[in-house]
Amino acid sequence: MNRNFNRRDFLKLAGLLPLGLTAPRFMKDATLSQSTGKQNVLIIVFDALSALNISFYGYGRETTPNLARLSERAIVYHNHYSGGNYTTTGTANLLTGTLPWTHRAINPNSGVADSVASHNIFDAFQGYYRTAFTHNGFAEKFLKQFRSYIEEWVPKQNLFLVSYDGFIHTLFNNDDDVATVGWARNIEIGQGYSYSLFLSHINSMLRKKRVEDIQSQYPRGIPSISDKVDMYYELDDAIDWLKSRLPVIPQPFLGYFHFLPPHAPYRTSLGFYDHFANDSFKPLEKPIDIFADNDSNEGLLERRTEYDEFILYADKAFGDLYASLEASGVLENTWVVVTSDHGEMFERGIVGHSGAGLYQPIIQVPLLIFEPGRKVGMNIYTPTSAIDVLPTLLHVTGQKIPDWVEGEVLPSYAPTDPDPNRSIYALQAYHNDQYAPLTQATTALIKGRYKLICYFGYAKIKHDKIVLLFDIESDPDELVDLYPSRPEIAEELLAELNAKLAEVNRPYL
DSSP, rough: OOOOOHHHHHHHHHSSSSSHHHHHHTTTOOOOOSSOOOOEEEEEEEOOOOOGGOOEEEEEEOHHHHHHHHHHEEEESSSEEEESSSSHHHHHHHHHSSSSHHOOOTTTTTOOOGGGTOHHHHHHHTTTTEEEESSOHHHHHHHHHGGGGGGGEGGGGGGGSTTHHHHHHHHHHGGGHHHHHHHHHOOOOOOTTOOHHHHHHHHHHHHHHHTTTTTTTTTTTBSOOOOOOOOBHHHHHHHHHHHHGGGSSSSEEEEEEEEEEESOOOOOOOOOOOTTTOOOOOOOOOOTTTTTTTOOTTHHHHHHHHHHHHHHHHHHHHHHHHHHHHHTTTTEEEEEEEOSOOOOOEEEEEEETTOOOHHHHHHOOOOOOOOOTTSEEEEESSEGGGGGHHHHHHHHOOOOOOOOOOOOOOTTTTTOOOOTEEEEEEEETTTOTTTSSOSSSSEEEEEEEEEEEEEEEEETTTSSSSEEEEETTOOOOOOOOTTTTTTHHOOOOOOHHHHHHHHHGGOOO
16 A cells, blocks of 8 residues: 655645635635526636637647647637737736736736726726636736625745745745745745855755655756746646645635646656657748847747647646546536637747737637537637636636727627727737836737738837738738838828827826
8 A cells, every 4th residue: 555645645635625725714614505506607828828829729839738638628719819928917817807008017017007906807807706727827816806796816936836935825824025025035046146145055954855756857957937936836746736625615716726837947757758759840031120029030939849748737727627627527518718818929039929010929829718518629710818808708708808908809709709800909008107108018900811010119119119010811921011012001001000099098197
């Protein structure tokens, strides 16, 4: 008989324990009925997952065999857009159903504006048991901001590998950021130094001891939130906890679970390491962007390959989760959404989602909806936005859509045909003041077959703005800027974009 009891066994057991033994101390009592007849909602976000690196969207590598197989029973949206190019903005769009200039979560680690803090998916699903978790600290900012609407919020460190700084987050929950910085400066070695050399080296040795048993399973290193911070996690831990937890929580439930893979650093497991090494895949060479990390595409294929192999890791985890929830019967009464907060790119001299660009690999993200009882898939090619997910889920579960929602009910569920010329917006305003007019930003407007990108207010730009126009129907790789040859189309779209900016800037003038 095996008497060893490992971390994964504990997480599985924790999912089955009475709620009061595993939930955060501030969590509300569970009083919802199990027999309301309402359907559950489960949202799964894989961070930084670009639709253009997914095999069933046409990518040249088989990165998502499990999603591809399951997509045959899902509604798949092929032209779905995030509202931004990094976690804060992209996640806020999804959780609020509003555009960046409305929710104002436009800076790293910023929350939504206090004036609209009650405008969120958790408040909209009143009467549901609401539960949430994310590995990503930027996304967790929103869960903390909305926690009065959440019955069961699982702090991110609960599903990291055991960490001696976990008590810091528990003791100083209301000052988590400051406490973490204080701990890091005194204990963490970081860039080779810390305020306490003695304690930092003890901490480093203890961390290494904790992870040495699984180190061999991750040839590029154990997954972590950053190359600079050894906050390690295994995606299987979170998946195992979720597989055990969802079948026993009160219904109807709304679950939001935001996992870090395939976000950098791209540290896949042994089973997928070198899966695409030396294959014949050759990405298109594209022009170097003005905001490129470097002036060449050298090394980008290697990073892309690491990313693609990390997608395999996330895809395997979702396949396991789906199979377990299906076997438990949870999916018989649950809408499942799979999407991402933004994409990732390895071209134009750009790695990941840095810089100011809003090219397709950055903002075109997957969206799959698994409807209870649905056995036949459907493909939707109408352009859609992340802000459409919230009103759609409210609509299909019979809930009222609040007046503050800016998204639309997605095609196939909407009572009317979609507008093929609807305007879809995205914004990058990383360095713009949160509560000031948008004066340094990148905006994108997708309308029909055309996409306009406008950069303005950057020191790198010699003139007041740079405008690019692409026909993403005939040129999905955005290789040919049509502005010089079709200025009338660009000016029409630019006029619409400028009118929108004037409208949203007015309250902040």
